Amino acid sequence: METTFVMIKPDGVQRNLIAPILDRFLAKGFTLRGLKFMNVSKQLAETHYADLSSKPFFGGLVEYICSGPVVAIALEGKDVVAQARKIIGATNPLASDPGTIRGAYAIDIGRNVIHGSDSVENGQKELALWFSEGLVDNTPVLRGQIYE
Numbered sequence: 126m127e128t129t130f131v132m133i134k135p136d137g138v139q140r141n142l143i144a145p146i147l148d149r150f151l152a153k154g155f156t157l158r159g160l161k162f163m164n165v166s167k168q169l170a171e172t173h174y175a176d177l178s179s180k181p182f183f184g185g186l187v188e189y190i191c192s193g194p195v196v197a198i199a200l201e202g203k204d205v206v207a208q209a210r211k212i213i214g215a216t217n218p219l220a221s222d223p224g225t226i227r228g229a230y231a232i233d234i235g236r237n238v239i240h241g242s243d244s245v246e247n248g249q250k251e252l253a254l255w256f257s258e259g260l261v262d263n264t265p266v267l268r269g270q271i272y273e
C-alpha cells in the first residue's frame with residue numbers, strides 16, 4: 126500500500142487550519158500512519174528542501190518552516206501520493222483550484238499552508254526523514270469492553 130508525507134506548515138498551524146486540513150485527507154478515506162506536532166530544526170528543514178538549495182528563496186523558505194510548530198503527517202492508501210497532491214492543489218495559490226486546500230486557504234506562494242510529497246520515491250525518503258522512529262500500525266482493532 127502506498128504512503129506519503131504531508132506537513133501542515135507554520136502558517137496553517139497559526140491560522141488554526143489543522144482540523145479542516147486533516148479532515149480532507151481522513152474524510153477522503155486515507156489511513157493515518159503518523160501524526161506529530163513539532164518544531165522543525167534548521168537542519169531538518171534544509172535537508173527536507175535540499176533540492177531547492179540553489180533557489181533565491183531557499184533561505185526564506187527554511188526560516189518560514191522553522192518559524193513555528195508544524196504538523197507532520199503520514200498517510201496510507203491507494204494512489205495516496207498523487208491523490209494528496211490533488212487535494213493540496215498547485216504550489217502557487219493563484220493557480221490552485223478553489224476546491225483544493227491551497228485554493229481555499231492560501232494567497233501567497235511563500236505561505237501556502239501545506240506540503241505533500243511529489244512522488245512515491247520522495248514520499249519514502251521524506252517519511253524516513255520525518256518519521257525515523259517508524260510509522261504506527263493502524264490496523265483497526267475493535268474492542269467490545271473498553272474497561273475490562
Ligand code: RTP
Nearest residue numbers: 182186215216234235236237239240241242243
Ligand atoms: P511543497 O514541497 O512545499 O509541497 O511545495 P511544492 O512541491 O508544491 O513546490 P516546490 O517547488 O517544491 O517548492 C517548495 C516550497 O517552496 C516555496 N516556494 N516559494 N517564493 C517563491 O517563488 C517560492 N517558490 C516556491 C513554497 O512554499 C513551496 O511550497
